[in-house]
Structure formats: structure tokens, C-alpha cells
Amino acid sequence: MSKKRRIKTGMAPGSVIYTGNKQVDEMVIHHLQFNATSVKDSTIRKEKYLKITLEPDYIDWIDIRGMQDIEVITSISNHFKVHPLLQEGIVDVHQRPNYEEHDNAIFVTFKALFFDKSTLTVQREHVAVIIRDHSLLTFQEASSDLFEVVRKRISNSKSRVRKRGTDYLLFALLDCIVDNYYITLDQFEEMIEEIEDRISEDQNNAEKSKIHKLKKELLVLRKSIAPLREVISNFSRSDNTIIQENTNIFIRNLYENTIQIVDSIDSYRDMLNSLQDLFIAEVSFKMNKVMQLLTLISVIFIPLTFLAGIYGMNFEYIPELSYKYGYFVLLGVMFVLFVVLLITFKRKKWM
Known part of the structure; x- marks a missing residue:
């Protein structure tokens, strides 16, 4: 448990404390307004965030990147009448993916995942989303934009997301995250295949350490992705008026994708166990x-050593010692024994 996580122990519910460690140079507040015919895109300076106004004819998407400035997070949340318990969940990066419905609003948290092949570690980024009828707030832990693909889709006048409500926009954001899970798993699979090839060629403790490391990171993946399946299931079964009937089919498809991803994680775990057994x-x-x-070498030298031992004894009368060519005869016998043993081993396919 991290030090920041322990700070919350014993504090009252609704205490807004950022429990992560990602720091951004400057918090970014991005405001995107769109409908079927037009798009308004703007970046708001931190000191002007309380002047954000919502227009009834548009879908308003306010994206906040960076969570360490609790004062700004709290002020923005209060400006949009976000419940204190939800504010706590926005900046609590250690909570599992979650789905809640509060006062005509839906609150969702999930994790964006990235796999670093150089360090064999899974990097996680906490994301919180709050949607209402015509507005959506997203809170990203880092300054990088996880949803750039969705923004490009919104800029296209023929895009489906331009003609739908905030429920479909939430689906699009979740779909973007799930698509990135597939990329992360593909990188995992590539690393597993590389380790398998190296194990077949040469075995060293470095490969064993990599297998153990990947097994630990795969557990991180499962803990981050498996709860999202429940989140999407609750999303698809919700009777909230924010969610339109024609969005459910897309949400159900997203649910199937999460099941497939969790199954893939289980398969990779089995593959790593098999790799460990293979190693x-x-x-x-x-x-x-x-x-x-070594055994064959020993078997070859046992009879040779026996002969050498006999004629190396210090007895005064050994008949062969007085023979003029006794030394060469002994070498010849040793050589014949050596050749006979080699032929025997070859025929039995012991070497």
C-alpha cells in the first residue's frame, strides 16, 4: 500500500486526496462542444475554469488532464454540482474500476494501460468520467490525451458520435480504452514469443526473471481489466434515462470484447506457466x-585406468614389464578398447 493511500485511513468519506504520483507541468482543461452540424473546440486556462458555460443545443465535453491540483478539481466539481463522494473517487487512483448512478448522473472510473517492453512493466493511468444528459466530464491522471482518436471522430461531420448523446460518447471513450487493451496484450504476446524462442536456443537466469516479471505484470493487467467487465455490464443493464435504447447494442458488443480480453489474459497466464515449465x-x-x-567419458577411462593401474603397481616381478614391446602392446590394447567402446556407444545412440 502506498504512503498516500495510507493517508486516507480514518478520514471522513468525501475527503478529496490525490493518491497517485503522476505530476503534470500544467493542468489542461479542454472544452469541446458539438452537435450534428457544428463543433466548438477550446482550451481553458486554469484561472478561467469557473467561467465554463454549457449550451443546451450542444453536447459539452469538459476534459481535465492532471489531478494533483486538488483545489482546481474540487472547484470544477462543485461548479458542476458533483457529489463529494464522487469527487473523492475522481482522485483516488487505487480504487478498482467502478460504475455508480447518482442524482441523474452516471459516474465511471477505469484504467488506461500501457506496456513498456524495455522494463517489462505495465503503466496504469486512472480515468474518471461523469455524464449527464448533455454534458460529460473526464478526468485524466496524466497530461497526455488518451482520447485523441475520439476527438478526431467528433471532428468528422459524418461520425456517429456527432449525432448521439453523452451515453454514446461514454461508450466511445470506453471503446477507445478497450482497443488500447488489445494493443497492450499484443505487445505482451510478442514478448512471450520472444522469450520462448530464446529459451529454445539458450537458457539463462535472465529469461527466468523475465517470465516471473511478466507473470506479475499480467496480474496487474487482470486486476485492472476484469472489474471493467462488471462496469460495462452495469452500464448495459442500466435503466437510467441518460442511456438511450439504441446505444445498448454497442455497449453489449463492448462487453463481449472485455470478456475476450480477460480470456486472453488467462491464456497468456497459462502460456507463461508453460514457458516456466519449458525453461x-x-x-x-x-x-x-x-x-x-561425463558418464561416457568415465566409462571409457575406467578400463583404461584399470590397465594403467595394474602395470603401474610396484611389484618387482610382472612378466609383461620385461617384454621389449610391452609398452606399445598396452597402448594398442587401450586404443582398441577405446574404439570398441566408441562404436558400442554409437550403435546404442548414446552419443
Whole structure:
């Protein structure tokens, strides 16, 4: 448990404390207004965020990037009449993905995931979304824009999101995050295949460490993605008037995608377990080959050592010692034994 997370212990519900560690140079507040015929795009300076006005003929999407400035988060939330408990959830990055309905508003939290192949770690970013009939607030933990693809779709006059409500916009944001999960899993699979190829060629402790590291990061993936399945399920079953009937089919498709992703994670876990078994098997096989070679060398030298031992004894009368060519005969016998043993091992396919 992180130090910031422990700070909240014993505090009253609704205490707004940022529990993450991501810092941004400057908080960005992006205001996007759109309908079927027009789009208004603007970036609001931090000191002017309380002057944001909503227009009834537009869908208003206010995107806040950066969570460390609690004063700004609280002021914006109060400006849009966000419940204190929801404000607490906005900046609590350690909570699991969640779906709640409060006072004609829907509150959703989830995690954006990125896989760093150089360090074999999964980076997580906390995202909170609040939607109402004609407005949507998103809170991103980092300054980078996770939803740039959705913005480009909105700029297209023929895009479906331009003609729908905030419920479909929420679907589009979740769909963007889920699509990125597929990219993360593809990178995971590539790394698993690379490790498998290297294990087949050579076994070292570095590959064993990578397998253990990936198993731990896969657990992080599952803890972040599996609860999202419940979030989307609640989203699809909601009777809230904000959610239109024609959006449900898209949400159900998104739910199927999350099931597929969780199944893929389970498959990758099995693959890593198999890789671990393969590593142990390859190391054992390599050790067996070494032991087999040493055993064959020992078997070859046992009779040679026996002969050398006999004629190396310090008895005064050994008949062969007085023979003129006894030394060469002994070497010849040793060589014949060596060749016979080699042929025997070859025929039995021991070498």
C-alpha cells in the first residue's frame, strides 16, 4: 500500500486526496462542444475554469488532464454540482474500476494501460468520467490525451458520435480504452514469443526473471481489466434515462470484447506457466546431456585406468614389464578398447 493511500485511513468519506504520483507541468482543461452540424473546440486556462458555460443545443465535453491540483478539481466539481463522494473517487487512483448512478448522473472510473517492453512493466493511468444528459466530464491522471482518436471522430461531420448523446460518447471513450487493451496484450504476446524462442536456443537466469516479471505484470493487467467487465455490464443493464435504447447494442458488443480480453489474459497466464515449465525442462535436458557426456567419458577411462593401474603397481616381478614391446602392446590394447567402446556407444545412440 502506498504512503498516500495510507493517508486516507480514518478520514471522513468525501475527503478529496490525490493518491497517485503522476505530476503534470500544467493542468489542461479542454472544452469541446458539438452537435450534428457544428463543433466548438477550446482550451481553458486554469484561472478561467469557473467561467465554463454549457449550451443546451450542444453536447459539452469538459476534459481535465492532471489531478494533483486538488483545489482546481474540487472547484470544477462543485461548479458542476458533483457529489463529494464522487469527487473523492475522481482522485483516488487505487480504487478498482467502478460504475455508480447518482442524482441523474452516471459516474465511471477505469484504467488506461500501457506496456513498456524495455522494463517489462505495465503503466496504469486512472480515468474518471461523469455524464449527464448533455454534458460529460473526464478526468485524466496524466497530461497526455488518451482520447485523441475520439476527438478526431467528433471532428468528422459524418461520425456517429456527432449525432448521439453523452451515453454514446461514454461508450466511445470506453471503446477507445478497450482497443488500447488489445494493443497492450499484443505487445505482451510478442514478448512471450520472444522469450520462448530464446529459451529454445539458450537458457539463462535472465529469461527466468523475465517470465516471473511478466507473470506479475499480467496480474496487474487482470486486476485492472476484469472489474471493467462488471462496469460495462452495469452500464448495459442500466435503466437510467441518460442511456438511450439504441446505444445498448454497442455497449453489449463492448462487453463481449472485455470478456475476450480477460480470456486472453488467462491464456497468456497459462502460456507463461508453460514457458516456466519449458525453461525448467530445457535446463534439465541440458544438464542431462552434460551428465551423459561425463558418464561416457568415465566409462571409457575406467578400463583404461584399470590397465594403467595394474602395470603401474610396484611389484618387482610382472612378466609383461620385461617384454621389449610391452609398452606399445598396452597402448594398442587401450586404443582398441577405446574404439570398441566408441562404436558400442554409437550403435546404442548414446552419443
